[in-house]
Amino acid sequence: MKKYIESLFHSLEQHVKPGKKYSKLYPLFEAFESFALSVRTVTQKAPFIRDFIDTKRYMNLVILSMLPCLIFGIFNVGYQSHLAAGLPLDIVSIMIVGIMRVIPLLIISYGVGLGWEFLSAIIRGHEVSEGYLVSAMLIVLTLPPTIPLWQAAVGVTFGVIVGKEVFGGSGRNFLNPALTTRAFLFFSFPAQLSGDTVWTYLMVGKDQLIDGYSGATALAVAASATGSVTDALVTSGFTLAQLFFGLVPGSIGETSTLLVLVGAAFLLLTGVASWRTMLGSVIGLVTMSSLLVVFSTETTVPFLSLPPHWHMVMGSFAFGTVYMATDPVSSPSLHASKWIYGIMIGVLTVIIRCINPAYPEGVMLAILLMNVFAPALDHIFLQRHIKGRIPNVI
Amino acid sequence: MTTSICKEIEVPNHYSLALAGIPSDGIRDLDPPKQCVLCPSAIPFSKPKLAVKEGDAVQKGAVLFYDKARPTIRYMAPVSGYVSAIEYGPRRVIDAIRIDVNDSLGVVENPAHTEASIQELDRDMIVSLLETGGLWRTLKALPFRAIASSSVVPPSIIVALGDNEPHSPSASSVLAGRDAEIRAGILALKKLAPTVHVVAHRSDTSTQHMLSDLITVHADGDFPSLDPGVILHGIKQTSDDNSAWYVQYQDVIRMGQLLLTGEYPSEIVAVISGPLVKKPEHIRTIEGVPYKHALAQLPSANARYLSGGVYTGRLSTREGSLSYSEYAVHVLSERYERELLHFFMPGAQKPSYFRTFVSALLPKKQSEASANLNGGVRACIACSACPDVCPVGILPQFLAKALYNNDIEGALDLGLLDCAECGLCSHICPSKIELTAIFKEAKQRLYKESMV
Numbered sequence: 001m002k003k004y005i006e007s008l009f010h011s012l013e014q015h016v017k018p019g020k021k022y023s024k025l026y027p028l029f030e031a032f033e034s035f036a037l038s039v040r041t042v043t044q045k046a047p048f049i050r051d052f053i054d055t056k057r058y059m060n061l062v063i064l065s066m067l068p069c070l071i072f073g074i075f076n077v078g079y080q081s082h083l084a085a086g087l088p089l090d091i092v093s094i095m096i097v098g099i100m101r102v103i104p105l106l107i108i109s110y111g112v113g114l115g116w117e118f119l120s121a122i123i124r125g126h127e128v129s130e131g132y133l134v135s136a137m138l139i140v141l142t143l144p145p146t147i148p149l150w151q152a153a154v155g156v157t158f159g160v161i162v163g164k165e166v167f168g169g170s171g172r173n174f175l176n177p178a179l180t181t182r183a184f185l186f187f188s189f190p191a192q193l194s195g196d197t198v199w200t201y202l203m204v205g206k207d208q209l210i211d212g213y214s215g216a217t218a219l220a221v222a223a224s225a226t227g228s229v230t231d232a233l234v235t236s237g238f239t240l241a242q243l244f245f246g247l248v249p250g251s252i253g254e255t256s257t258l259l260v261l262v263g264a265a266f267l268l269l270t271g272v273a274s275w276r277t278m279l280g281s282v283i284g285l286v287t288m289s290s291l292l293v294v295f296s297t298e299t300t301v302p303f304l305s306l307p308p309h310w311h312m313v314m315g316s317f318a319f320g321t322v323y324m325a326t327d328p329v330s331s332p333s334l335h336a337s338k339w340i341y342g343i344m345i346g347v348l349t350v351i352i353r354c355i356n357p358a359y360p361e362g363v364m365l366a367i368l369l370m371n372v373f374a375p376a377l378d379h380i381f382l383q384r385h386i387k388g389r390i391p392n393v394i
Numbered sequence: 395m396t397t398s399i400c401k402e403i404e405v406p407n408h409y410s411l412a413l414a415g416i417p418s419d420g421i422r423d424l425d426p427p428k429q430c431v432l433c434p435s436a437i438p439f440s441k442p443k444l445a446v447k448e449g450d451a452v453q454k455g456a457v458l459f460y461d462k463a464r465p466t467i468r469y470m471a472p473v474s475g476y477v478s479a480i481e482y483g484p485r486r487v488i489d490a491i492r493i494d495v496n497d498s499l500g501v502v503e504n505p506a507h508t509e510a511s512i513q514e515l516d517r518d519m520i521v522s523l524l525e526t527g528g529l530w531r532t533l534k535a536l537p538f539r540a541i542a543s544s545s546v547v548p549p550s551i552i553v554a555l556g557d558n559e560p561h562s563p564s565a566s567s568v569l570a571g572r573d574a575e576i577r578a579g580i581l582a583l584k585k586l587a588p589t590v591h592v593v594a595h596r597s598d599t600s601t602q603h604m605l606s607d608l609i610t611v612h613a614d615g616d617f618p619s620l621d622p623g624v625i626l627h628g629i630k631q632t633s634d635d636n637s638a639w640y641v642q643y644q645d646v647i648r649m650g651q652l653l654l655t656g657e658y659p660s661e662i663v664a665v666i667s668g669p670l671v672k673k674p675e676h677i678r679t680i681e682g683v684p685y686k687h688a689l690a691q692l693p694s695a696n697a698r699y700l701s702g703g704v705y706t707g708r709l710s711t712r713e714g715s716l717s718y719s720e721y722a723v724h725v726l727s728e729r730y731e732r733e734l735l736h737f738f739m740p741g742a743q744k745p746s747y748f749r750t751f752v753s754a755l756l757p758k759k760q761s762e763a764s765a766n767l768n769g770g771v772r773a774c775i776a777c778s779a780c781p782d783v784c785p786v787g788i789l790p791q792f793l794a795k796a797l798y799n800n801d802i803e804g805a806l807d808l809g810l811l812d813c814a815e816c817g818l819c820s821h822i823c824p825s826k827i828e829l830t831a832i833f834k835e836a837k838q839r840l841y842k843e844s845m846v
Contacts, residue, residue, distance in 0.1 A: 002734045034770045038736035041767040042728045045831040047705040047817030048698065049413075049726070052744035052751060053824045054769025056737040058777065061750055129772055171773030171825075271749040274778075328776040333791060335778075382792060382808075389787070391633045392537060392811040394844050 002037075009033045027121035031128035059130040061272050065263040066137050066253070066323065072246065073253035074098035077145045077201050080249050084200045086210035101145055101201050102252060105152055109136040112153045116160040120169065129170030131177075131329065132160065138178035138323060141253025142316065142364075145201035147185070147192055155185040175371045176330040179364055186364070194360070196220060199249035217250055218243055219315045219353065219360040222303050229302040230310065243313040254319035257312070264322040273326035276335060280342020281321040285311055287343075288350040303354045317349055320363035330371040334385070337377035345370050402596075403628030405615030405785045411745065411821075413560040413704070414760040415667040417674040421567055428495055430473045430682030431715035434459055434488040436701070436708050437531075439540040439841060442469070442488055450477045455502030455528065455658030458491055467541055469718060470528030472660035472681035474499035490715075493682070506656035509574070512581050517547075520585045527652040529659075532645035532719055533586075535637060536623060537811035538841040542639045550589035552640040553580065554620040555601050555609070559703035561667040563721050566600040567676055568644055568663045573604060575650030580608055582649055587639065593625050617705070618785050623814030627786040636811065645719055664688070664716055668704075668724035669762040670697050684715040685723055698726040698765040705817035729764035747783065747822040772825040780819040780829065786812045790819040790829045797836050810836060 009029075015022045016029045034056070043050060078094035078101075087093070113136045114128075121128045139156060159181030164173040186193045196216040218238040225232035233239075242248055246256025254260070267273035289308040296304035311317060325331060325345050332341050345366045352362025359365065434442035441462040446452055452471040461467040475496040483489040504527050507515070515523070521544045524530040533542040533551075542548065556565030569576060583590045593611040594602050602609060611629060613619045622640030630636065641649070644662065651659035660681045667674040670693035677688060685699060686692050692712060700707040701720045708720070716723060733739070741751030745761040748754075780790035788809045796804040813833045820830040 002732070005734065006732060030770065036735065038733040039767055039770055040730050040732060041770075042698070042765045043767055044709070045820075045828050046707060046709075046815075047821045047830060048700055048707065048709070048724075048765050049411075049704045049763040049821065050766070050768050050826065051748070051822045051824075052741065052746045052768050053748045053822065054737065054826065055772045055775055055824050056769065057741075057750050058748075058775065058824050060737050127770055127772060131775065169773065171775050269749065270754075328778065331776075333776050333778045334789070378792075382789070385789065386807045389807075389809050389812070390630055390636075391807075392636045392809060393633075393806045394811070394840065 005036055009037065024122055024125075027126060027128055028118050031118070031121070055130050058272060059134050061270050062134045062267070062323070063137055065266040065272075066134075066141065068259040068262050069141055069253040069256065069319070070102075070137065072256050072259050073141060074102045076247060076250075076255055077101050077252060079247060080145075080200045081202055084210065084213045084215065085202060097201070097203065102140065104149060105140045105143065105147070105252075106136070108149050108152050109140045109156055113139075113156045113160050116157060116165065120161075120165045124169070126169060131164075131170035135159070135176075135178045135181075139181050141319070141323075142178065142182050142251050143185070144193060144198040144250075145252050146198045151185060151189050151192060154188075155181045158184040171329055173329060174375065175368060176324055176327045178327075179324055179368050179371075182364055183368055199251070215249055217315070217360070218248060222306060222310075222314070223353075223357070223360050225302045227302060229306045232302070233310070238314075240310065240313060243310075251316060254316040257318045260318040260322050264318075267322065267326070273322065274328070274331070274338050276338040277326050277331055277342040277345075278321055280339045281325055281346040281349075282312070282342075284343035284346020284348075285317060285350055286346070288347040289354075292350065292354055301354065306354070311350060311353070315353070315361045316363050320349075320367055321345070324363070324367050325370075330374060332374040332378045332381075334378055334381045336381045336384075337374070340377055341370050341374060344373070400609060401611045401629060403611060403613050403619075403625065405613070405619040405624055405628070410616035411560065411747075412758055412760045414762050415561060415669060415671065415674040416760075417561055417564075417665045417667050417676050419564060419567055419676070421663055421676040421678050424677045424679040424683070424688060426473075426495065427680060427683045427687040429478070429684060429687075430471075430475070430493045430495065430680060431684050431717070432458060432469070432472070432491045432493075432682050433715065433717040434469070434491065435483055436717050436720075437469075439538070439838070440467070444480065444488065444491075446471075446477050446491075448477055448480055451475070451496075451499055452477060452493065453499050453502050454660065455504070457528070459488070461541070464541070464543070466525045466544065467531050468525065468528045469531060470502075470658050472658065473497075474501060501657055504652065504656040504658075507578075507653045509578055509581065509654075512578055512653055515582075515585060517585050520582050523653060524582070524649065527658065529645065529649050529652055532641050532649070533639050534622075534641070535639050536626060537636060537813075538837055539623075539815070540841060546637075548587045548637055548639040549635050550591055550638045551583050551587045552591045552593065552622040552625050552638055553583065553643055553646055554593045554613070554622060554625060554640070555605065555643045556595050556598055556620050557642070557703075557721075558595060558617045558620050559705055560617065561665050561674065561722065561724075562703055563644070563663050563665050563676055565595075565598055565643065568647070569601055569604060572647045572650075575647045575654065576605065576643070577608070578650035578653050579646035579648075580650075582653060583641065583646065591625065591629060591638075593620065595620055615785075618814055618816035618818070621785070621814045621816055623812065624785045624816070627812055627814070642719060642721070644721055662716070662721060664720070665722040666725075667722065668700075668726050669764070670725040670727055679716075681719075682715055682717060685710075685712065688716070688723060689725070693725050696728040696730055698724075698728050700724040700726065704763055705821065706815060726763055726765045729766040747779065748824070767826055769824070769826050771827070774825055774827060777824055779822055779824075783818040783822055785816060785818070786814050788813060790833075794827065794829050794832050797832055802836075802840070805836060811840075813837065 078098035163177035163180030286308040348366035349362040443462040445457040479492040481490040535542040648659040699710040
């Protein structure tokens with residue numbers, strides 16, 4: 001098997017080598033070759049030995065950490081669909097519905113996104129970066145299950161081209177490409193990205209909503225609550241446990257706080273994601289929401305009085321903190337700036353959620369806003385770092 | 395034998411790679427080689443000018459070539475014999491000078507001294523003895539690591555008693571029986587600079603015992619804690635200290651030998667190691683010894699020959715040799731065989747700085763190094779691991795980006811000249827960016843500019 005693949009790539013290489021007819025396609029060849037087989041390149045400069053880590057391994061682990069969320073997401077899409085239509089809740093048919101909905105989205109996300117990646121790699125003649133393999137999965141997990149495939153394709157196109165490639169490709173983008181995609185879709189197609197009806201997928205023509213099924217998310221319930229906000233949530237069926245385990249309507253892969261925590265544990269154990277960003281974000285959220293609780297009165301919006309632990313399990317705070325905020329490229333690089341970056345994401349999330357009536361969820365905008373500030377944060381702490389050094393100039 | 399006046403420094407960001415092939419402690423005496431090969435092109439920052447031509451007879455200790463810009467920097471013949479070949483590389487660089495050994499030609503005699511008479515010498519005398527003896531070349535000046543200029547008085551000279559790059563000769567083996575020579579050498583260095591920092595590794599008790607009265611600094615931590623740049627970073631107080639000099643300790647011993655005997659000291663203790671070497675060991679031999687003489691068996695296809703350590707050494711070939719002041723040879727495998735879907739594998743056999751392989755959960759084993767890059771070259775993904783391994787507190791990712799934008803001022807502010815060129819940042823980079831090489835080349839450009 002290996003022999004066969006090796007000889008296949010070897011014969012292909014003869015056509016894409018520099019000076020050959022298809023040499024422009026070399027980046028494409030390199031992407032597939034280095035995916036299938038480990039490299040033969042040897043060091044030319046000191047140090048002459050190198051670590052076994054490469055970006056493929058790095059990205060691969062992020063994808064691995066998202067698999068529980070993906071599988072649960074597939075299940076939950078089917079589960080919510082059957083629940084809303086009053087169909088029997090047997091696991092096989094639930095999974096079939098979920099797979100029929102999520103797999104086409106995955107194909108669109110990977111297919112369209114990688115297509116643009118390949119095209120820009122060929123035009124610019126650089127290697128295809130592995131970063132998009134993660135972004136494609138993130139995009140699917142953050143979309144509502146009812147999104148039309150063409151809109152997903154448009155969003156992915158925007159995310160890859162404007163979010164990344166115009167700035168020079170992976171590693172040079174200042175916004176998280178997956179969140180850029182989602183923000184683009186959120187503002188371009190509000191009817192398909194927000195409201196109470198988009199979070200539950202129904203098989204067209206077959207299913208009908210049962211009476212009393214609202215489809216609203218916990219955040220929408222909390223935002224429109226009158227009186228006690230926790231009572232309103234519990235009456236609408238959102239108990240703390242349910243929100244924690246994630247059997248609620250929402251975007252495909254981000255409803256289960258539990259499974260996000262499993263992924264977070266994996267990312268922290270392998271050291272791929274920054275614990276400073278994650279912890280900072282939690283601290284920011286707890287501090288800000290506690291402050292709002294303290295200052296909330298009878299006359300303020302009831303949402304302000306929601307305790308921090310509810311905020312943590314609602315919406316996509318956990319998912320955003322663990323998978324989106326920790327994207328190394330769009331977050332700051334220094335330890336100190338990672339703390340500030342994380343804390344501000346938590347703070348802004350609560351502010352947008354509770355105080356701005358236009359947006360029920362704040363994580364996406366909070367992270368994108370802090371992405372923009374990441375270079376500035378690094379700049380401030382870089383100046384401090386430079387001041388701390390004994391100058392060595394000529 | 396810790397004396398209370400010793401300064402203690404610790405390398406903050408140490409990362410140890412347990413590399414297989416630790417050489418055995420005893421030293422094997424090698425038969426004298428029939429031919430010695432010197433490589434002028436391996437010397438950074440120098441334009442060698444030949445003093446001999448093919449067919450010439452040279453005495454041990456006679457000038458083979460010197461630096462065109464600074465003719466007092468001389469390179470001596472380590473053996474007596476006939477220059478059998480001078481080999482040129484691209485753009486007429488001198489790749490190799492081959493000398494066929496002939497002991498009947500005699501040796502160059504310089505004046506011999508005693509410890510007491512060295513004490514009487516003044517700075518200029520020491521300078522001229524080292525220059526005519528061919529060992530001035532061993533004195534290097536930070537931050538560029540070019541050969542020191544005798545007209546400058548440096549703030550200090552750093553002598554690290556040992557080298558913990560995998561795998562270098564063990565200091566206790568090299569220093570055994572060399573008490574008089576190293577003391578004479580350090581005595582001479584004290585004439586050249588107001589301060590000589592003699593550094594021992596905290597774990598090296600036998601060296602600390604032997605030279606307790608000389609040692610002024612204890613260093614702790616793994617490679618590169620004994621690198622002069624790293625030591626300087628640990629001890630420097632002001633920016634005046636930046637231009638310190640340093641000498642390898644084996645060269646200090648040789649300085650002592652030169653002054654005490656008057657004869658060019660061509661005997662060296664070196665290590666042969668690497669996964670393709672059957673028996674890693676210490677050897678006692680002559681400067682310029684060809685690999686094919688030092689190694690019982692020459693590994694052939696897909697073998698990578700390095701003069702020096704695996705992090706800071708020099709790329710060589712099967713035909714190469716241990717040239718001036720090189721004390722290790724490594725033979726690595728280039729590992730061309732490929733693995734299918736390598737990044738999906740658990741990786742129990744893949745040691746890594748990162749915890750991304752199953753190997754992180756297993757007890758640390760000695761690993762076999764290969765010269766494979768282990769991945770494709772990509773743009774920086776800002777994983778921020780490089781600052782955590784930098785022994786001199788540089789932020790390599792920002793420094794590389796500053797240099798990428800040609801921002802030399804910014805690069806200097808970020809500590810470009812503090813870079814110890816240890817190679818750890820390049821070693822762990824997931825995107826396989828040649829950080830160390832980028833910094834080295836930038837420093838070389840700055841050096842050339844500062845020379846005009």
